[in-house]
Amino acid sequence: MPREEYQERLDELRDDVVRMGNVVSTRLQKTIAALETYDQSIATRIAETDHEINELYLDLEQDCIDLFALQQPVAGDLRFIAASFKIITDLERIADLAANLAASIRSAETGLFSEIAISDLAEITVEMLDDAIAAYAKDDAEACFAVAERDEDLDGRCERAAQQIIRTLVDETPSNDELELLLESVTSVLLTIRDLERIGDHAVNIAARTLYMVENDDALIY
Template identity: 50%
Template sequence: MPRENYQERLEQLRGDVVAMGDLVLDRYETALRAAETGDDDLADEVIGGDHVVNERYLELEEECTELLALQQPVAGDLRLVTASFKIITDLERVGDLATNIAAYGGDDGGIHPAVDFRGLGDAAGDMVADAVAAYEATDPDACREIDVRDDDLDERCRRASEAVVRSLLEADRARAAANGDGDPDPDRLADTLDEISRALLAIRDLERVGDHGVNIAARTLYMIESDDELIY
């Protein structure tokens, strides 16, 4: 392959990875809205369309494999291809998490009153978006800043999980007091446990979205500076 075409192919790969990021983040935003509103149509749109992300992932995986096998890139070009391969894997997993998140909303929408679901969701999504932007712009400072933000997201998720568990304990005590015999109503208890379970799963998945943002930033930093400080 002529050198000019090879370089064009590398730049096309970079652009395609960014486009996949846009696709995944659009689906992630739809998933947040589905969970917030309890809109089954939106949830079905996210869940039923997961194959689009998977197909895009496989196309880019094949492109990375061909560039590695046929062109045998070295130095900076090699780091671009290998980073791109890792990044599309993280993006595909964010797409999978979006399908989970879309289904967490209750019948009337919302996750749990103790959880700032939109705040956590936006923080995690912004980390992924900013990591993809850092990859596109080759910005090492942005990569390190995303890693710092992850500590804040982790702490917020920890506090949210604790608040959900506290709400369960308080609800149990209130029901026992209302019944007078300490025996909670089984139907109401089942509903509460289901709500608590969905809330804890939602918090866990939002935290994982942020983790994938850090992974993208880590691979981008290595691509730019051959620095593995953020790679776990």
């Protein structure tokens, strides 16, 4: 395959990965909106369209494999293709976590932990994901470090929110009838916090792969 045509295929891969990232980000934002309004209809639509993300992932996975096979990549191309392959895996997992969040809407509807700023945590994760995708699109190494720095703030916020929930549980003295509802709500909110934290971790993974792709620097990979 001529080099010019090969470069076009590489450019198309980048565009398609960015497109997948935008689709996943939109899906995540819709899930968060559903969480905030307890909208079951949105949650149902998210679950019904999960296969679309999986199909997109499989298509891009095949594109990466084809690019490896079509022409022996030079070092920079090799890092780009490998990073793209890893990034679509993280995006697919973020989509799965968004589906998990949607599934928790029913039990979150009790509102027993409305004082927990889930929306603030969610906003940070969306921003981290969008910034990581933009860094990949623009070969922006500096932005990769900024995403990683925000993850430290997110982890701290998630830990404090979880501790607040546990303190509330300890302080509560529910009746037998209320206990099951309380435990269900505790479990739901803790899982929501955990999933948001994991989405942040995947955003850092995207940034780490991008940094490696751009500068051959594995400082953020763990």
